[in-house]
Amino acid sequence: MKSLLSRFIKRDRVAEVALAAPEVLAYSSSIEPDQPFTAIGDVHGRQDLLSALVGKLEQEAPGQPLLLVGDFVDRGPESAEVLSYVKSLHDSRAQTIVLKGNHEQMLLDFIDDPAGRGLRWIDFGGRETMLSFGVEAPGPKPDLEDITEAALELETKMGKELVAWIRDLPTRWRTGNVICVHAALDPARKPEDQSDRSVLWGHADFFTKTRQDGLWVLHGHTIFAEAHAHSGRIACDTGAYQTGKLTAALVGQGSAERAVRFLTA
Secondary structure: OOOEEEEEEEEOOEEEEEEOOOOOOOOOOOEOOOOOEEEEOOOOOOHHHHHHHHHHHHHHOOOOOEEEOOOOOOOOOOHHHHHHHHHHHHHHOOOEEEOOOHHHHHHHHHHHOOOOOOHHHHHHOHHHHHHHOOOOOOOOOOOHHHHHHHHHHHHHHHOHHHHHHHHOOOOEEEEOOEEEEOOOOOOOOOHHHOOHHHHHHOOOOOOOOOOOOOOEEEEOOOEEOOOEEEOOEEEOOOOHHHHOOOEEEEEOOEOHHHHEEEEEO
């Protein structure tokens, strides 16, 4: 990859990297979904941008399947509102596909194991999510009782139906030769052989090696200054919570230059 922005966000073994510009790798396969569709990148608590972008898409691509790549919660101020809105879209709008992101998984980990694998979530954007549900996050180095009570309160405020809906979200969706995931695929493995770790958190080879099976991977998770479609990848995370720019990919058929265009709010 060419240049990296100076901002790195790391917790434990997790790194989400903001990239100024991706390296363009040779990839000759055309994009051939079964039908045109649209996909929205990581929202991260920006309900204002999400509702504005969906409104634009209703004008630009009415009736097309709508996919959201996950990471609805954390960092931005309106995670509760975003989850409610996305669930409502999913329940009421035909052909709406909602994928789970790593931040949704971290939220579930916090509810299930707050003092163990879920503890890091609070400082990885979870504090803002808890506040959006009216829950005060524990302070630094919380004791077991405080962290457990906070997790129980959050689960109660969210409600069983919403928590169950998040648990049941899929991690991938395919149409034609386009497979959609939150973060990445291992380019050396078939789609059906991918680990949840790669799909939700990314893979070391994803941006440096191309697939050999002609598939295109549409993804979010990694922030780019501009959305793009090349090298077998369609990237649509433009860092809404940082930049104020939420991006959707409108995906048709043909070469990358002809098949994909981007719309922002």
